Amino acid sequence: MLRVGRGPLVVSTSIALLVGATPTAWAAPPQSGQKDFEKPTATGAASQDGIAAESATATIETDGATTAGVPFRHVTEAPVPRRCWYGPGWTGQQYYEFWKDGGVGRSGMTGDAYAAQGLLYDGFQEHALDNEGRWYEPQCALHVPGDERLAYLTSHPAVYVAPGEPAPAVQESVDPRVLAQIAAEHMQLPVGTIRWNPSVQGSGATVVNLDTFVWVEDATTSVQVTASVPGVWSRVEARMASMALSAPNARDVTCPDAGTPYVAGMTGSSCAIVFERSSANQPVKSGQQYPTVTLTATARWEATWTSSLDPTPQALEVQTRTVTAEVPVGEVQTIVTR
C-alpha cells in the first residue's frame, strides 16, 4: 500500500513542477528614452525629420612629385566639423500646422511671443498644404561663438524648396584653419629608399674616408594638399627644405635636398657623408649578411597654407620624415708591389 501510494504522489509532484516552469506570456516592459546629457550627440547625415548634421565632408586632393620627377595625385574625403549651414527642416505643412493661428506653437506664451515678433518664416502660410516641399533653415554648431551664430542666423533667412526643386546651394561655413589642419594631417610624404655610392656589387658596401654619395630614391620632394567644402578651400603647400644624414662614426651632414642619384662618372653630389671607420666591428644585424652601420636620413619639411578667404601664406609647423638604411662600410686595402 505504501509503495502504491508513493507512486502517484511522486508523479503528481512532477507535474506540478512542470506546470510551474511553463513560460508565461510576461515580457519585460519597454525602456523609455529620456534626456541624457552623458551620451554624446550623434552626428551624421540629415534625417527626414530635419535634424541637420554637424559635420560636412571635405574633399582632400593631394598633388606632388618625387625625386625622380614622377608626379602623383590622389583624392580622398574626410569629415569636417561644420560651423553654420543650411539644413533641411520641416515640410511646409508641418511648419504651418504648428505655427498657424490657433496652432500648437501659439498655445504657449513664449511661442506666441516668438510669432508676434515676426520671426516665423516669411510666407509660411502659402505652403500650408504642401507636405513634400521643405524649409531649409540656418543652423550653427555648438562651438560657434554666439556673435558669429547670431550674425549667420540673422543674415540667412529660411528658404522654402518646393517639391522637385533642387535644395539651395550649400555654402558651408567651415573655418579655413580647420580645413588647413585637415589638409596637413592628410599630407602623405612617402619617405623613399636610401641609396648610396660607392656601393660594392654584391655586398653594397661603401668605403671609409671617401665621400659616400647619398640620395633617397622615390622620396617626395614637394606636395600640395587642398581640403575643400563647397564655398571654402584651404591649401597646404610643402617642400622638402633639407635632409640630415647621421651615422655612427661619421660626421653629421645636412644636405639641401634629397641628394643626387648617382650616374657613372659623377664626381660630386649635393649630399655626401664620410664614414671614418669600418663597420667590421659591428654586429651582423637581423636581416643583414654583413656588419653594418645604420644611416639615418631625416627630411625636414616646411609648409605654408592659404585659403580661398586669405591668399597670404601662413607658416605651418615644420614636419620631419625619417628613413634608415643599413650600410656595410669597408676599408680599401692597397697592395703595393714592386
Next chain:
Amino acid sequence: MTLRRALPILTVLLLSAGCASEAVEPPGLEATVAAEPTPTPSPTPAGAVLEPSDPDLGIVFEDVPQLEGEQVDVYNTVAYFQKEYWRMMRTNELSPGFDIVASPELRTMMQGVATQNADQQLTLGGVFHTSIGAVVVEGGTATVTVCDDYREVTGTDPAGTYTSQEIGLENLASQLTLGPSVGDAWIVLTGSPAGAC
C-alpha cells in the same frame, strides 16, 4: 517688439531648483494606501509673466522661482524647451517648436529619444512635473538647473501600461547652458548631468 521686451520684468530674486521630495515612511510603520496627491503649480510671482503650466499637455512647473530682468526670459525659454520636450515624449515626434529653443545638437539627441520610444511603440502619458531654477545670466550666457520628475508619468505599449519606474524613467537634474538667438531671445545650447532631483 522682441521676445525679451514682450516680457514684463520681475524685480525679485530667484534661486534653486528642486523637485518636490517624497515623504519617507518611518521604518516599522505599516504604510497605508492613500490616493497620491496631485501637486498644483506654485504660484507665479506677482508681476512676472512666466510660461505657465499646461494641463492639456500634461506638464506642471513646480517651485517656480522669483526672477528679475533677463532671468525671466531665460526661464521662459527653458520652460518652453521643457514643454517641447514633453510634447515630444508624448508624441514621439519633434515639433518645429524645438527649432526656436534648442541647438541642432540637442534636437539630434531628442530625435534619438523619440525614435527609441517609437521603435518600441511606447507612448507616454500622465503628468510631467518639472522645476527650473538656479537661473544665472552672465553676459551672453545663461545657465539653469532643471529637474525632470516622472512620478506621475505612465507608459503604454501594445502589451500594457507601465509606471515610469517600470519603463526606466529616472528623475534627474541637469544643467542647461543657453546662448543668444535671433529676436533678442535665448536658445538652449547644451546640457550636462546634475545628479538626481
